[in-house]
Amino acid sequence: MTSVPPQEALxxxxxxxxxxxxxxxxxxxxxxxxxxxxxxxVFAVYPMSQVVRMALSDVQIRxxxxxxxxxxxxxxxxxxxxxxxxxxxxxxxxFVVASVLVSIVLxxxxxxxVDRAVTLLPLARNVLIWPAVIAPVVVSLMWLLILxxxxxxxxxxxxxxxxPEQGWLGDSGTAMAAVVVVDVWHWTPVVFLFFYxxxxxxxxxxxxxARVDGANEREIVRYIVLPAxxxxxxxxxxxxxIMGVKVFDEMYLLTQGGPDGATTLVSQHIKSLFxxxxxxxxxxxxxxxxxxxxxxxxxxxxxxxxxxxx
Amino acid sequence: xxxxxxxxxxxxxxxITLGLVLLVAVIPIIWTLVLAFLPNRAIxxxxxxxxxxLGNFATLFDGGAFLAQIRNSVVIVIGAVAICLAIxxxxxxxxxxxxxxxxxxxxxxxxxxxIPLIPPMxxxxxxxxxxxxxxxxxxxTGLVLVNAFINLPFAALLMSSYFSTVPNELREAAxxxxxxxxxxxxxxxLPIVKPxxxxxxIFTGIMAWNEFLMGLTLTTGGNTAPVTVGIAGxxxxxxxxxxxxxAAGTVxxxxxxxxxxxxxxxxxxxxxxxxxxx
Numbered sequence: 001m002t003s004v005p006p007q008e009a010l011x012x013x014x015x016x017x018x019x020x021x022x023x024x025x026x027x028x029x030x031x032x033x034x035x036x037x038x039x040x041x042v043f044a045v046y047p048m049s050q051v052v053r054m055a056l057s058d059v060q061i062r063x064x065x066x067x068x069x070x071x072x073x074x075x076x077x078x079x080x081x082x083x084x085x086x087x088x089x090x091x092x093x094x095f096v097v098a099s100v101l102v103s104i105v106l107x108x109x110x111x112x113x114v115d116r117a118v119t120l121l122p123l124a125r126n127v128l129i130w131p132a133v134i135a136p137v138v139v140s141l142m143w144l145l146i147l148x149x150x151x152x153x154x155x156x157x158x159x160x161x162x163x164p165e166q167g168w169l170g171d172s173g174t175a176m177a178a179v180v181v182v183d184v185w186h187w188t189p190v191v192f193l194f195f196y197x198x199x200x201x202x203x204x205x206x207x208x209x210a211r212v213d214g215a216n217e218r219e220i221v222r223y224i225v226l227p228a229x230x231x232x233x234x235x236x237x238x239x240x241x242i243m244g245v246k247v248f249d250e251m252y253l254l255t256q257g258g259p260d261g262a263t264t265l266v267s268q269h270i271k272s273l274f275x276x277x278x279x280x281x282x283x284x285x286x287x288x289x290x291x292x293x294x295x296x297x298x299x300x301x302x303x304x305x306x307x308x309x310x
Numbered sequence: 311x312x313x314x315x316x317x318x319x320x321x322x323x324x325x326i327t328l329g330l331v332l333l334v335a336v337i338p339i340i341w342t343l344v345l346a347f348l349p350n351r352a353i354x355x356x357x358x359x360x361x362x363x364l365g366n367f368a369t370l371f372d373g374g375a376f377l378a379q380i381r382n383s384v385v386i387v388i389g390a391v392a393i394c395l396a397i398x399x400x401x402x403x404x405x406x407x408x409x410x411x412x413x414x415x416x417x418x419x420x421x422x423x424x425i426p427l428i429p430p431m432x433x434x435x436x437x438x439x440x441x442x443x444x445x446x447x448x449x450x451t452g453l454v455l456v457n458a459f460i461n462l463p464f465a466a467l468l469m470s471s472y473f474s475t476v477p478n479e480l481r482e483a484a485x486x487x488x489x490x491x492x493x494x495x496x497x498x499x500l501p502i503v504k505p506x507x508x509x510x511x512i513f514t515g516i517m518a519w520n521e522f523l524m525g526l527t528l529t530t531g532g533n534t535a536p537v538t539v540g541i542a543g544x545x546x547x548x549x550x551x552x553x554x555x556x557a558a559g560t561v562x563x564x565x566x567x568x569x570x571x572x573x574x575x576x577x578x579x580x581x582x583x584x585x586x587x588x
Contacts, residue, residue, distance in 0.1 A: 025411050028491035032404035033414050035397045036466060040421035043459040047436025054435055066439070110331060116324045120332065126574060127332055130339065133570045133577065134563045135520035137538040141559045142338040144545075145345055151354045151552045153341055159356055185338070190581055246429040249522045253542055267431035267523075274435055275527065287432035294428050 402469025472506030
């Protein structure tokens with residue numbers, strides 16, 4: 001692994017040890033950073049300002065033109081007062097917690113398993129990356145070919161074994177579980193990679209000493225490996241949570257947010273408000289709520305982490 | 311970890327469990343591959359029929375839209391990767407080695423840090439307005455720029471970490487020898503971080519090829535859309551042609567898996583150092 005964790009990259013860039021006071025922009029420094037800033041300005045800052053403006057307005061599309069009427073906080077009260085909005089946030093929390101927990105447990109188990117394998121080790125290291133590089137759209141499609149009630153492989157198998165067929169994605173009881181399974185299948189390989197790399201970094205002599213002292217495998221995992229992996233587990237949980245909140249493609253293809261809104265997560269909700277119901281102002285308000293919530297949660301997480309670690 | 315305490319029997323258990331896990335990892339991929347070569351009749355049949363049939367691919371490529379969508383995706387990938395490598399390596403170099411003033415780095419760091427954290431969907435309403443004002447809605451140029459923007463923070467961060475591994479003495483030696491800053495960057499530093507450029511390029515390429523949301527919301531579909539949106543379009547509520555769908559999935563997944571096999575190490579480097587992506 002030739003790479004450096006981003007936190008360290010940031011730290012290195014923010015305070016290089018040598019020549020601290022030379023903080024003047026040479027023309028080349030300007031030239032190097034300006035295109036990046038320009039991109040950020042045009043594609044993040046300006047769109048965000050438009051989202052704020054849209055959130056405070058009633059926006060109609062008349063003959064292809066946007067018509068803006070300032071309405072103040074109307075959209076925001078509508079969004080915050082609506083039961084559907086909160087249900088969507090609840091769904092998102094359920095999805096994120098379930099998929100993060102399951103993928104971390106499985107990824108950890110998989111890392112320990114691969115670490116002990118000999119014959120299948122090279123194959124595993126190669127094949128396990130496959131699910132993670134395939135497009136979420138294609139992953140969803142692959143699982144649709146398995147989970148679809150009519151043509152899916154799973155129900156076909158159930159039929160052959162004379163088991164009762166299931167609606168899988170069409171049943172509010174199983175739909176959320178099904179999309180969690182798909183997400184876990186897709187991302188556990190990445191989680192595995194993080195844990196496997198961290199596992200390889202544990203000092204072998206510590207483990208050897210524990211073995212000589214008579215510790216069995218379970219005790220070694222419990223008292224040496226897990227504590228050593230704690231920072232990685234925290235980092236992976238954070239990354240996977242962010243990924244979970246961002247998820248869109250899977251729900252769009254597998255369930256369209258259904259049945260009865262049971263798998264409508266935040267991105268799907270914004271999309272249908274904006275493009276299907278054309279309630280542009282509400283969609284923008286909801287976007288703002290999500291952005292602020294993300295910022296606050298991350299702020300709290302980073303604050304707690306810095307407190308715990310120092 | 312060494313295996314002093316491991317018995318042969320336990321080792322066999324490890325291999326068997328891992329074998330089952332690998333099976334679970336590849337079954338959806340193999341199933342898709344199998345269905346891609348089956349006629350629709352055999353797929354919806356309640357029994358198990360397996361015949362080899364190329365008709366799915368024939369109908370898929372017949373209409374023309376799918377071919378156009380693959381071409382769109384290729385253009386988006388090449389464009390986004392080129393922009394990310396050019397701008398990402400310059401910004402990464404500046405952040406890592408040039409010691410720029412705070413007023414320049416702070417906004418760059420805020421953008422690098424925050425954009426990958428929020429759901430891209432929250433930016434879509436604003437991007438829709440922006441691209442509308444620039445008359446780039448539904449155009450390839452628009453999608454190239456948006457895809458480049460989404461991957462830029464990660465590209466800059468990854469390149470910055472690669473530049474940080476290069477000893478500063480090299481840069482200083484070049485400057486002492488009279489090379490200009492831009493010359494040092496282009497002829498000394500950039501060639502050294504070639505593996506970093508490869509990792510960044512492969513990674514942003516995969517991300518751009520796999521991108522769906524922006525393609526869906528910022529184009530009108532059909533010939534203007536990337537291949538991921540084309541695949542979603544095959545899912546019509548009433549008459550799903552499953553075989554065609556499987557064939558489309560195969561075409562979209564195979565190049566990526568092939569690349570993963572060739573460039574496994576680069577991809578792993580990209581994935582594991584991209585703790586802020588997502």
